[in-house]
Amino acid sequence: MPRFALLVEYDGRPFAGWQRQADQPSVQGAIEAALMRLEPGEITIAAAGRTDAGVHARGQVAHADLQRDWDPFRLSEALNHHLKPAPVAIRAAARVADDWHARFSALERGYLFRILDRRAPATLEAGQVWHVKQPLAVDRMRAAARHLIGKHDFTTFRASICQAKSPVKTLDEIQIDRVQGFAGPEVHFRLRARSFLHNQVRSIVGTLERVGCGAWPAERVRDALEARDRAACGPVCPPEGLSLVHVRYPQNPFAAD
Template sequence: MPRFALLIEYDGTPFAGWQAQADQPSVQGAIEAALARLDPGFAAGARIAAAGRTDAGVHATGQVAHADLTRDWDPFRLSEALNWHLKPAPVAILRAARVDDDFHARFSALERRYLFRLIARRAPVTHDRGRVWQVLNPLDLDALRAGAAHLIGRHDFTTFRSTMCQSASPIKTLDEISITGHDIPEGREYRFCLRARSFLHNQVRSIVGTLERVGAGAWPPERVAEALAARDRAACGPVCPPQGLYLTGVGYPRDPFAQP
């Protein structure tokens, strides 16, 4: 059975998350329903596998999944057919690619990249409603960066993971947190870019929610290091809402979507 990698973009607002669920809409379920119209295996209940299981309300601009199909599709025609059958769900197949049988969207990945968008302004957001976290007052960018610096590297991230996290170990290596500020009409947008081989459940949202407290002046930057060292979920700052979070990319030893 030929294996195809899918590069996927979606608005997570109407979904209960990536993972298929019996009684709630999911991104995985939407794509598998589209595949079922094209492939007998999926009509019989086959599944796709993804690089990351995003939570309810979380978006993606660079999710990757793979599917084993009975027909050896031209990749462009496969993406076009899937996009036709995905309508009107806010899910798009940006590209499809034929890959080797040993490629696995999750287990072959070397890194995941996330973006969190936070807007600070008094007036409500309009065009970005449901796609950012809004706070009312501006944040101190230098303080945000100082707090984030304590989290770079290999640590026990027990403080920054959900109590429902199923990962075997809380130890992860956070390779990058870059934070930038951008002027917008009557306010400012802060973009948090995080990169690691893998993340714990709610790790990004826990980190951003904690750093917001630092940027707002409620926490000194050093308290982030203290919270990390505590290895106690109770030491974490507030977990920020999901709508500002985007899975923006997945890295592999060889880019499956690179043009030949």
């Protein structure tokens, strides 16, 4: 059975997350239903990351084993036709080796979190940003974030229901920038790691926001990390500002020949 990689973009708001669920809409369920319109029988796909309810993706990657050796372009076009009107798009499809795996072959995941910090409510950007009314001090947040770079026990920054075998992860980068968005000033958090714990990104951003607004000193983030205690974490920020933006592999399966 030929294996295909899928580059997926979606708005996470209507979904209970990536993972298929019996009684709630999911991104995985939507794509599998579209695939079963193309080929008979049950089809199960695997993804690079299981995003939570309300979290978006611009560069999620999944793979599927199909019966027919599809032309990749025709496969993506057919899937996009059958995915309507769900806010899910297959940006590209590619034939990959039979042992290639969207999750286990990945070397790195990258997330973007957007905060819109203006007084007026978010309208056109609603559902895509976390709206924070006061300006945030980017320099203070950068100083606090430096305590989190590297290999650490991230117990403080993972959900109590996290199923990872170990809380030890290596966080390769946290880049924090102020940018001028279409709707006003935004603060962008870009995080890179081989893998993340459940709610790790949202826990980190929510904690750093406390530093940015002046409620926490930067050193308190170091203390929270060293506490290895979920109670020491700042508030978990809402999901709507978070997007999975890229997954890196030894070779990009979607690169043009």
